[in-house]
Amino acid sequence: MASFPQSRLTAAIAGALRPAIAWLSRRRRLPLVREVLSHWLRERSTVRQGLLALTIGIGITLVAGVILGAMDGLLEELPGLLVLAPAAIGMRGAIFGALGARLGTGMLTGQIQGEFSRDSFLGQNTEAAGILSLVTAVLLAAVAKGLTGVLGLEVIAFTDLVIVSVIGAVLSSLVVMGVVIALTRSAERFRWDMDAIGTPIISASADISTLPALIVGTFAIGNAVVSAILGWVMVLAAAVATVYGLRRSLDLARRVIQESLPVLLFTAVMGVLAGTVLEARKETLISSAALLVAVPPFIASSGAIGGILSARLSSQLHLGLVEPKAFPGRPAWLEGSLTVLFAVLGYLAVGGLTHLAAALLGYGSPGLLPMIGIVFIAGMLAVMLIFLVGYYAATASFHFGLDPDNVSIPLVTSTMDFVGILCLVVGILTVGA
Template sequence: MSEMRSFFFRNKTVFSLGFVSILISSLVGLVSGVTLGYMTDLLAIVPALMLLITPAIGVRGSIFGAVGSRLGTAVHMGTFELSFKKGSVLRQNVETSIILTIVMAVVMGAFAKLAAIVMGIESISLHEFIFISVMGGTLSSLVLIVINVIVAVTGFKHDWDLDNISAPIITAAGDIVTMPMLFATTLLVINPHMHDWLIVIFSIIFVIVAVLLILYVLLKKKDEVRRIFVQSIPTLLIFIIIEIVAGSLINNELESFIALPALLIMVSPFLGSSNSLGGILTSRFSSYLHMGLLRPKAIPGKLAFENFAITYVFGIFAFVLIGVATFTVSGFLGMESPPLATMIALSLIAGMISTTILCVLAYYLSILTFRLSLDPDDHSIPLITSMIDVFGVVAFVATILLLGLA
C-alpha cells in the first residue's frame, strides 16, 4: 500500500495534467463519434469512404502529435522560444506541418482509391477522393495548427510538461475537427448540383501544389524543415497503408455498426484515447532518451515499467469513461445501444488489450528509432498511432464478437 502511495505521489504532476487531458480527449472524441454515428447513411452510400476516414483522422493526429512531441522535447532541452522568426523551433514545426498535411492528403486520396479497387469495393472516383482528402484535411489542419501553437505557448508560459498534455489534446482536436470537415466535403462532392469538372480542376491543382511543395522542401539544404519532412515521409506512407487496413476492418463489419450506431460512436473516442495514451508514453520516452535518462536496452528498466503503470492507470480511467459516456450520449440521441454494462465491458476489455500492445510498441519503437540515429519525435508517434489503430480496431471488433454484438 505504501509503495502504491509512493507511486502516485512521485507522479502526482503527471496524473494531475494527464487525467485532465485524457478526460478532455475522451469526451471531445465523442463529438467525432456522434458525427460518425450520424454518417451511417452516407457510409452505406459510399462504403469505401471508411478507407479514407481512418487514415485522414490518424494522419492529422500523427503529424500534429509529432509537432507537440518535438515542441515538448525542445522545452526540455531549453531550445524552445516564443518566436516565429526564421529558424525558430515554432516556425519550423508549423511550416512542416502544413507541407506534410497537403502532400499526405493527396497520397491518402490516391491510396484510398487504389485500396477500393484492390478490394473490389464500389467507390467514388480518384479525383473525388483527392478533393475530399485535401479539402477536409487542409481545413482541419489550419485549426489544429492554431491549437498546437496555443497549447505550446500556454504550456511553456505555465511551465507545464507538454509531453503529458499535447498528445491527448491534439488527438481530440484532430478527431473533432477532421470528421465534420470530411463529412461536409463528402456531401459537397456527392451533391448532384456539384459540377464534376470543377472537382477535377481542384484535384489537379492540389496535386500540382503537392509536387511543388515537395520540390521546395528538397531544395532546402541543411534545414530542419527538410530533415523533418524527409524523415517523416516514409513513416507516414507506412502509416497510411496500415490505417487503410484498419478502415477496411471496420468496413467489413459495417452492417453491425449501422445496426447499433452506439458502436460506431464509440470507435472514435476509443481509438482517440488509445492514441492519446500512446502519444503520452512515446513523448515521455522520447524526452527521456534525448535527456539520457532512459537507456535503449532490450529489457525495459524501472523507469519504463513505471511509465507503463501510469499508462494503465490512465487507460482504466479513459475506457470506463468512454463506455459510460457513449451509452449516455447514445440514449440521449435516441440511437440503438447495447446495455451499459456491456458498453463498459466492450470499452474496457478492448482498451486493456490495446494498452498492453501500445506499451510494448511505444518502448521498442522509441529505442529502435533512437538506436538508428533517427529522431523518436518524428517516427515513434506516427508509427505507434497507425499500429494502435489497427490493433485497436482488431481488439474492438474481436471484443464485439466475443460479447455477441455482431
C-alpha cells in the same frame, strides 16, 4: 492546469497510495507493487495533467463519435468515405501529435526561444507540419483507392477522394495547428507538462475537426469534369510541396519532413486498413449506432495514451534517463505502469460515456454493461500493444540516430488506428453485441 473534479480525483489517488505504500513497506511485501505505487505518487502531477487531458479528449471525441453516428446516410451514399475517415483522423493526430512532442522536447531543452519566425524552432516545425498535411492528404487518397481496389470494395473516384481528403486536411490542420501553438505557449507560460497533455488534447482536436472538414469536402464533388480537374491540380500541388519540403526548406524542417514521410506512409496504410475493417462491418455499426459512436473516442484514447508514453520516453531518452535497451529497463516499465493506470480509467470512461451519449440521442446500443465490457476488453488488449510499440519505436529510432519525436508517436498512433479497430471488433465478438 487543474479542474476541481480532477484535483479531487488525483488527491483521492494520492491519498489511497500513501497508506498502501506504508503498509507494503512495513511488511516488506510485493516490492514491485510498492515501487509502482511510489512512482505514481512521485508523478502525481503527470497523472493529474494526463487524466485531465484524457478527460477533455474523451469528451471532445465523443462529439466526433456522435457526428460519425449521424453520418450513416452519407456513409452509404459515398462508398469509401468510411475507409478515408479513420485514416484522415489518424493522420492529423500523427502529424500534430509528433509536432506537440517535438515542441515539448524543445521546451525541456531550451530550443523554444524568442518570437515566432520562419527560421525559429517553432516556425520550422509548423512549416514542416503544414507541408506534411498537404502531401499526406493526397497520399491517403491514393492508398485508399489502391487498397479498396485490391480488396474489391466499392469506392468513389480517385479525384473525388483527393478533393475530400485535401479539403478535410487543410481545414482541420488550420484548427489543430492553432490548438498546438496555443497549447505550447500556455504550457511554456504556466509550466505544464507538454508530454502529458499534448497528445490527448491534440488528438481530440484532430478528431473533432477532421470529420466536419471531410463533410465540407464532400460538397466540392459532384461534377465529374470539375472534380477531375480540381483533383489533379491538388495532386500537382502536393508534388510541388514535396519537392519544396525536401529541397528548399530550412535544415530542421527538412529533417522533420525526411524522417516523417516514410513513417506517415505507414500511418496511411494502417489508417486505411482500419477503415476497410469498418467498411466491411458497416451494416453492423449502422444498425447499432452506439458502436459507431465509440470508434473515435476509443481510437483517440488509444493514440493519446500511447502518445503520452512515447512523448515521455522520447524526452527521457534525450535527457539520458532511459537507455535504449533491447529489453525495457526498470524506468521504462515504470512509465508503462502509468500507461496502464491511464488505460484502465480512460477505457472505463469511454465505455460508460459512449452508452450515455447514444442513449440521450436515441441511438441503438447493446446496453451499459455490454458497452463498458466491449471497450474495456478491447482496451486491455490495446494497452499491451501500446507499450510494446511505443517503447521499441522510441528506442529503435533513438538508436539509429533519428529523432523519436518524429517517429515514435506517428508509429504508435497509426498502429493503434488499425490494431485498435481490431481490438474493438474482438471486444464486440467477445461480448456478443
